Amino acid sequence: MPADTPKLISLRITANPSSTIWQIPLAGSRLSVLLVGWILDELPTDAVVPSGVAQILTQSLLQLAAAAYLHSPLTAVKPDQWSRVGNSWTTVLTRPGFAAIGEPREIPLVSTTDPDAARSLFSAEEFDWSQQKQVVLLTDREQQPPALTFAVVRDCFLRKNLEQRLAAGEPRLLGLLFPAVDGDFAAIVAGNAAFIERVAQQLREVSDAAGVPCSEVSEDQFQRTKWVAR
Numbered sequence: 001m002p003a004d005t006p007k008l009i010s011l012r013i014t015a016n017p018s019s020t021i022w023q024i025p026l027a028g029s030r031l032s033v034l035l036v037g038w039i040l041d042e043l044p045t046d047a048v049v050p051s052g053v054a055q056i057l058t059q060s061l062l063q064l065a066a067a068a069y070l071h072s073p074l075t076a077v078k079p080d081q082w083s084r085v086g087n088s089w090t091t092v093l094t095r096p097g098f099a100a101i102g103e104p105r106e107i108p109l110v111s112t113t114d115p116d117a118a119r120s121l122f123s124a125e126e127f128d129w130s131q132q133k134q135v136v137l138l139t140d141r142e143q144q145p146p147a148l149t150f151a152v153v154r155d156c157f158l159r160k161n162l163e164q165r166l167a168a169g170e171p172r173l174l175g176l177l178f179p180a181v182d183g184d185f186a187a188i189v190a191g192n193a194a195f196i197e198r199v200a201q202q203l204r205e206v207s208d209a210a211g212v213p214c215s216e217v218s219e220d221q222f223q224r225t226k227w228v229a230r
Contacts, residue, residue: 006040006041006042006043006044006050007040007041007042007050007052008038008039008040008041008050008052008053008056008212009038009039009040009041009212009213009229010038010039010207010212010213010214010215011036011037011038011039011053011056011203011207011212011213011214011215012036012037012038012039012214012215012216012217012221012222012225013034013035013036013037013200013203013214013215013216013217013222014034014035014216014217014218014219014221014222015027015032015033015034015035015196015200015216016032016033017033017035017219017222018219019219019223021181021223022035022180022181022185022187023132023180023181024178024180024181024185024187024189025159025162025178025187025189028163030163030166030167030191031162031163031166031189031190031191032189032190032191032192032193032195032196033187033188033189033196034187034188034196034199034200035180035185035186035187035219035222036057036185036186036187036188036203037184037185037222037225037227038050038052038053038227039225039226039227039228039229040227040228040229041228041229041230042228042230043228047128047129047130047182047183048122048123048130049122049129049183051119052210052212054119054122055115055119055210056203056206056207056210056212057177057186057203058115058116058118058119058121059115059206060199060202060203060205060206061118061136061138061177061188061199061202062112062113062114062115062118062141063202063206064138064141064174064195064198064199064202065138065139065140065141065174065175066111066112066113066138066139066140066141066143066144066146067111067112067113067118067121067136067137067138067139067177068109068110068111068136068137068139068145068146068148068153069109069110069111069118069121069124069127069134069135069136069137070107070108070109070121070124070126070127070133070134070135070157071090071108071109071110071120071121071124071127072108072124072125072126073090073091073092073108073110074088074090074110075090077090077091077092079092079093079094079106080092080093080094082111082145084145086114086117087112087113087114087117088110088111088112088114088117089110089111089112089144089145090108090109090110090111091108091109091111091145092106092107092108092109093106093107093108093109093148093149093150093153094106094150095150095154096150103154104154107150107153107154107157109148109153111139111144111145111146111148113141113144121134121136122134128183129179129183130179130182130183131183132178132179132180132181132183134178134179135153135156135157135176135177135178136176136177136178137152137153137156137173137176138173138174138175138176138177138188138190139171139172139173139174140171140172140174143171143172146171146172147171148171149171152165152171152173156173156176159178162176162189162191163191166189166190166191166192167191174190174192174195175188175189175190175191175192175195175196175199176188176189176190177189184227200216204216
């Protein structure tokens, strides 16, 4: 589970950052991006996302979408078939045909609309958030479990063909959540600017309810932010 300390002081968000230092997909004519950072009261002792951050991110996103993320199966599963476990679904997608060198043959997934369950995405051992080995596919809440294929998840994980994947009608992929540089930030990417605006609004509302200020700033202000409040 995410760490209880350090304490979350505030959130900052910036829309469509242009610098490559964040190590995230860049916005374009068919991609919109929201970068999220968090100010803490002390320097983290490890790379785990603090619980306050994980709670706000999952509560905000899962009011708008279901989350499908890389995670070992929650129970025994048949390849390419979803199994229900509590409020979540779990599967292992397999690559059809020949696998190229270095390409995975299997992708284990968990999908959920439960924010508490979704926090496990930040601590999935085989898919280390801090090493940018995680991806979260934000899908339609009304289509559970999602009709995701190996190729779609692989491309999203590799950050390839994102415009095409986000523009496709089925499965209904609303957006993607990626860890940014060192896992110290989070990026939401969508093919629809309106969805990014809704995410930003949800972040502000959930943060406000939690007593945590959330402000939208320019990329320059974001880059100059002191992320440890001392």
